[in-house]
Amino acid sequence: MHPDIIVIGAGAVGAAIAYGLARKRLRVLVLDGDDGDYRAARANFGLVWLQGKGLNMPVYQELTRRSVDLWPDFAAELASLTATDLQYEHNGGLVFCLGEDAFEKRRLDLQRLHNELGGAEADWQMLDRVELAKLFPKIRFGADVTGASFGRRDGHANPLRLLAALHAGIVRLGGDLRRNGAVRQIVPGDEGFTIVFGEENVSAPRLVIAAGLGCQVLARQLDLDIPLRPQRGQVLVTERLAPFLPLPASGLRQTREGTVMIGATHEETGFDISTTAVAAADLSRRTVRLVPALADATLVRQWAGLRIMTPDSCPIYALSRTYPGAFVALCHSGVTLAALHAVVLAEAIASGELPTSFDAFHQRRFDVPKAA
Amino acid sequence: MFRKLHEPVAEAVTIHIEGVPVAAETGESVAAVLLREPVLWSRTTPVTRSKRAPYCMIGVCFDCLARVDGVASVQTCLTPVRDGMRVERQQGRRCLTA
Numbered sequence: 315m316h317p318d319i320i321v322i323g324a325g326a327v328g329a330a331i332a333y334g335l336a337r338k339r340l341r342v343l344v345l346d347g348d349d350g351d352y353r354a355a356r357a358n359f360g361l362v363w364l365q366g367k368g369l370n371m372p373v374y375q376e377l378t379r380r381s382v383d384l385w386p387d388f389a390a391e392l393a394s395l396t397a398t399d400l401q402y403e404h405n406g407g408l409v410f411c412l413g414e415d416a417f418e419k420r421r422l423d424l425q426r427l428h429n430e431l432g433g434a435e436a437d438w439q440m441l442d443r444v445e446l447a448k449l450f451p452k453i454r455f456g457a458d459v460t461g462a463s464f465g466r467r468d469g470h471a472n473p474l475r476l477l478a479a480l481h482a483g484i485v486r487l488g489g490d491l492r493r494n495g496a497v498r499q500i501v502p503g504d505e506g507f508t509i510v511f512g513e514e515n516v517s518a519p520r521l522v523i524a525a526g527l528g529c530q531v532l533a534r535q536l537d538l539d540i541p542l543r544p545q546r547g548q549v550l551v552t553e554r555l556a557p558f559l560p561l562p563a564s565g566l567r568q569t570r571e572g573t574v575m576i577g578a579t580h581e582e583t584g585f586d587i588s589t590t591a592v593a594a595a596d597l598s599r600r601t602v603r604l605v606p607a608l609a610d611a612t613l614v615r616q617w618a619g620l621r622i623m624t625p626d627s628c629p630i631y632a633l634s635r636t637y638p639g640a641f642v643a644l645c646h647s648g649v650t651l652a653a654l655h656a657v658v659l660a661e662a663i664a665s666g667e668l669p670t671s672f673d674a675f676h677q678r679r680f681d682v683p684k685a686a
Numbered sequence: 687m688f689r690k691l692h693e694p695v696a697e698a699v700t701i702h703i704e705g706v707p708v709a710a711e712t713g714e715s716v717a718a719v720l721l722r723e724p725v726l727w728s729r730t731t732p733v734t735r736s737k738r739a740p741y742c743m744i745g746v747c748f749d750c751l752a753r754v755d756g757v758a759s760v761q762t763c764l765t766p767v768r769d770g771m772r773v774e775r776q777q778g779r780r781c782l783t784a
Contacts, residue, residue, distance in 0.1 A: 452782075453782075553732075553759055553780060554733070554780070555781070555782055556779040556780065556782070558782050571733055572732055607783060608782065610757070610782070610783070611780075611782070
């Protein structure tokens with residue numbers, strides 16, 4: 315196959331873009347790394363989340379909002395194409411508050427985000443302790459729980475099933491997915507790009523770099539300087555419990571099978587994916603403050619993943635000026651933004667241009683004049 | 687159903703499985719007693735509800751989980767019997783209590 319476009323990276327971001335390109339009838343070749351790579355898409359918590367996103371960057375809130383709105387149709391189409399149950403639910407989500415100060419701060423943060431949106435109807439509300447207890451009669455909350463913010467548009471999905479479905483969808487739509495290789499070099503030429511993938515060369519007129527933390531090294535070969543750092547998040551998982559938490563919460567979600575995922579830490583520890591006893595203790599302590607009965611639950615797993623963090627935590631979408639036809643896409647919310655990547659971003663890439671609504675996400679926002 | 691090579695005589699204790707008194711011997715595990723029950727299964731799995739009985743007997747497989755003295759998901763192969771202990775078969779997913 316002579317691909318129209320090559321996507322480097324088959325994590326949540328690369329796979330969603332590639333699926334969207336295949337959906338637009340482009341011949342897509344997707345290059346995936348191997349299990350030795352840092353795979354954020356396989357360590358994900360699984361929230362499809364809006365509330366709280368975009369402080370200091372209103373366009374990020376708008377972007378997230380668009381994706382969350384696209385998710386139901388995106389999920390339905392992908393699920394039916396690949397016969398996969400994504401376990402997607404969008405009945406709302408919670409952020410619990412411990413202490414009066416946290417409750418007030420949460421309210422102010424969400425109010426500020428709401429004001430930045432300008433005039434839209436509120437899709438969130440603060441629930442005090444009494445309202446929370448009424449909404450969740452099966453849970454006895456800890457004494458420090460003052461309430462929660464409820465986001466009407468929030469939800470969750472099984473991130474591993476999402477990834478598997480995207481991979482299956484790419485192939486189903488005629489794309490080619492090659493695994494277990496490393497991209498050694500990108501060579502720009504007159505008619506596009508040649509990629510040295512393992513022992514072979516593959517070429518296409520256009521290229522998308524969506525390789526998570528690997529973007530930095532790859533994009534540098536196309537004169538794009540991408541500021542990135544890994545941020546470690548550790549997650550705990552309990553044994554399977556009878557359903558008690560009907561809505562996902564930030565840091566606490568019960569999966570369809572019954573396990574409770576508890577997360578996540580934010581650690582600046584470089585490229586270290588170790589799990590630590592300190593994190594397990596901190597996460598457990600916080601969880602027991604929220605729901606004391608969880609103290610009896612048995613933990614069965616703990617893992618660490620690396621978030622793909624930019625200096626302002628927001629995504630980077632860029633089209634190279636030096637090498638037209640080369641795009642870079644990366645973010646740390648690959649699940650939430652999957653629908654936007656598959657529909658809006660893929661369509662833009664297919665057209666060869668990024669719309670002006672993406673201007674704010676170009677990595678040149680981090681360029682600073684060298685001389686003061 | 688398994689059978690002990692000798693009858694528990696010295697230091698015998700009584701535990702209750704689903705409320706029925708069962709003779710056991712100091713030092714043996716709850717799982718060992720469960721294996722001598724006429725009804726061999728001791729739990730059902732959380733998702734497909736298929737029956738499970740103690741298997742590895744060294745704390746690895748988690749198939750011997752049961753409720754012991756009101757506490758769910760106890761690994762009975764790692765739990766020595768105690769006189770008066772109450773053991774119940776665990777059905778499906780554990781419920782949070784409290």
